Amino acid sequence: MVPKISIAIDGPAGAGKSTVARELARRLGFLYIDTGAMYRALTLKALRRGLNLDDEDSLKALAGESCIELTTDPEHLTRVFLDGEDVTQAIREPEVSRHVSLVARFPGVREVMVRRQREMARCKNVVMDGRDVGTVVLPDAEVKIFLTASPEARARRRQRDLLAQGHNIQLDLLIREIRERDRLDSSRPVAPLVPAPDAWIIDSSHLNAEQVVEMIVARVLGRLS
Ligand code: DC
16 A cells, blocks of 8 residues: 655745645645635635624634635646635735734634645645644644745745736835734644644755755655655
8 A cells, every 4th residue: 555645834924835835746746735825715705705804703604604625737836716716816915915814813714724624635645835734734744844934035035926926015014024924823822833843844044945845855755765
């Protein structure tokens, strides 16, 4: 029997998780699951409905009734569908980025999301990225990575990505937003952003995505042999 392998990649925004996770999944032939995209899709729906983002019950109910699907296109890019609508671009808008931590802080919302994430990983080899994958979603993952980088390095990467989407945002503002998001994500009582005790911590401030992927592939192949 071929062993089933889950790779958990956690870390703060802008550390390069999704680039690394996507490439890793492509190299190993695993399914890539972007858990942040799920919280973003829910946030988009809540904003469109004008829901009060302090109202946990409404947000949990919204999560329960929403169909959020992640598919991989032939270029290995994830497409995100919210109730059948392709929201891949919409969930990356700054308005969603600004509000997603508020939605993701609620245990009721996370319970619904975590259940779906575990379901997706049950039968397949996956690379799953997020904040709580190694600690909560897949605590038995065979490989756990905590990928981090300095706020400045992360803000510069975010600025480049946003520019490619036509948004020219000042670096200072992005650094402030990143610090604030880190603060919210790491201080929340439920599933805070912390490395799992058995995670391998990689600082990508001075590494490119390819170098990080190489390091992880070597470790995964080492485990398989
Ligand atoms: O990785 P990202 O920037 O797309 O994540 C968006 C937000 O969702 C971020 O504020 C943290 C939150 N998130 C979370 O709380 N748990 C996860 N597993 C993934 C993301």
